[in-house]
Amino acid sequence: MEEEEEEARGLLADGPDEAGRDAPAVPGALPALCDPRRLAHRLLVLLLMCFLGFGSYFCYDNPAALQTQVKRDMQVNTTKFMLLYAWYSWPNVVLCFLGGFLIDRVFGIRWGTIIFSCFVCIGQVIFALGGIFNAFWLMEFGRFVFGIGGESLAVAQNTYAVSWFKGKELNLVFGLQLSMARIGSTVNMNLMGWLYSKVEASLGSAGHTTLGVTLMIGGITCILSLICALALAYLDQRAERILHKEQGKTGEVIKLTDVKDFSLPLWLIFIICVFYYVAVFPFIGLGKVFFIEKFGFSSQAASAINSVVYVISAPMSPIFGLMVDKTGKNIIWVLCAVVTTLASHMLLAFTLWNPWIAMSLLGLSYSLLACALWPMVAFVVPEHQLGTAYGFMQSIQNLGLAIISILAGMILDTRGYLFLEVFFIACVSLSLLAVVFLYLVNRARGGNLNYSARQREEMKLSHAE
Template identity: 55%
Template structure:
């Protein structure tokens, strides 16, 4: 067994050496090396399709609402269970799923497991419809939620792993765009699919077959998850990630150590998304009542946020990548959304104006806010961090939806809009506090790309210097023999020499390199 292991290590090392010899500015490097731009965007293609199936299938009941009620003889209360039994468990499952990704499964296995659970849930949902067994359908949606929400956490982790320090803001925008396209595609095609199947089957059997056809999107996502896992495994071998990591494990008590900026981001997520998603859920009635629109016209206006975000998110993400200043863009997005709600509430301007403002601002916030988590939280805790964000966001949306419905029933849409504006005020205050804290410290959350690169090089040089001082002073009592006997790679030795002669370190030099990870310094 030792011989086999050593042969595998030799193969891995020789493979890595081959790729290290490829010139960085060649076509071969761009397409074949994991750090190459073309190769990374191939991985992004599969990342986007990884989540497409879950977003497509999630909105199937809404797209076929009247058909569900008619073919299955459901009441509105029974129909609402398809969403409530999806949403409420995710308040806990996102956190648990994130911890399992960080501590147990890893990204690749976690993504495959959660995608498989999502597919099983959708198959169960379709089977219940085919045989008109309501409890099986409800169980299917519950299982679907167990897989779909943690899958989004895995998708975020993949994005950070492959694009941190590069085009991360744009990548989050592209993923958001693909998610919105998945939701929109469901509304565009499912009714036509039902009409086609209805030529051969009737009633709940027809609905069940249509839901089975929707499962195809999850099968495609499952295949993409497996391919992405293979690509990432290859990248791990070539980049020697296991050699360059300290294998730190997340513990639930570590959550208490998340700094104040992380919790401020969570507050912004909850307060801002209430003003977007809860508004959209009740927007049709608002536009019909205030602007005397027909149901179809109100639906078109209400869909503008999704339509604009599907196109604008990648573009605005690229802008944020090039210019940096994530906190500035976050504050701009919240302020623009406030203006949009003000226009819709207190003027009778064409509602498309306010919705275009809102859609653009939503795209900008999603592209600038979510990447901030990766600048605050260590990589080995990112799954947990994103899981907490999504869990608290789901809880806030669930409570916010109930509260908004009560406001409409008792006080009307004017007070509903005031409720949304108040939430945006909370988000604006939280983002302003973040800016104040960041300005008072190192300003790392609101830097331009060049400033962040210089800042990271300064931190790396300081870390190397501190290590040298501690070693020369003999301060290694708390370091284990395993730490002290770690071999330094040629890459680390070269950069150590550069730092000692005062040369700037490369921007891609990872501060979590094993050669620099001494427990005595923690």
């Protein structure tokens, strides 16, 4: 549930002009907060957009925040525990292609957002009921349902953003949405363990019932997201009536036949993406117990350090995005990010240095990679194939996450954390090799992936002439 997908959607998004720019006069004098043309109203809409994804991101990493409790109360090993992440990813191997189509052609942005929010809510309730009834298979099914809604809700969120803020404000809006998503993940990491202990004290003992009740309380954030979806639908319909504004569109045009035309640089970008992210998200999913066992951290301190990646990415993603825009040199920035991630995993695996150092490096490199890697797709793919390229990239990313999540659990059960870290180092090393190869291929072909900002501007001007 990541920023990379949001940035991808931002590149793809294509909606109507900024609401109200050439709109007819609104009949009667409306208060600023109720007038779709006024800044106050648009800020209200932005607030709802930001909270729309809060519940989804908060609940996505519920298993990571409660890793010890889930394994103990449900009596499962790490392999089965990691299935909670794999089942989230499986539906998104397909839905990356279908989510935009369903929003554009079937439901419309308003009903699509409400329906996907409902999937998130229902999935979290089923997940919690699995704990209450001591049925792990029900928890897995809940995560599957949750996954159906989670990624598609991010698409809907960005479609709303483009519909209301297309123009100079859009990058800022995407940055704010991303920051709120990361705040949701951070709050989850630091709150759920404390909440479990409070529920345990109230019920008198730990166990699967305590786990289920804790997850059900956490699901309140999903209801908040659903309320935001309903409010956004009402305000968007009202703006359409007052301003004759069209419904937002994702701008996706996906044709699977385009895959055969993908170039070698694009396939290398896919490889970098998959092998990089499988060394980040599954690690965070298993990180809490790692910090407790290897470094002797308390449960609360382990949760705090496990959330550092999200804490850093909230403010740094917009800053790095601006930096990459200003400097260009995308391959160099991706190379820096991958090398730093490799160093981070090596520090965690082979040293006893304070893990705050390694996790801070991981947070910085994770933020930088997303800003530099995902826009490169637009440099190597014709505009009419962008939807297919980004859909395919997200699809194989989710396939990789699903498979590696299961594999990481198996490695941890049989070989331990050191071997797991070596496995993650191997994944990042493959990503590094792909970056080096991409640099060489781009240079040999005279490609534009590593152009500076000035070279890109000159290229645009030459094309315009």
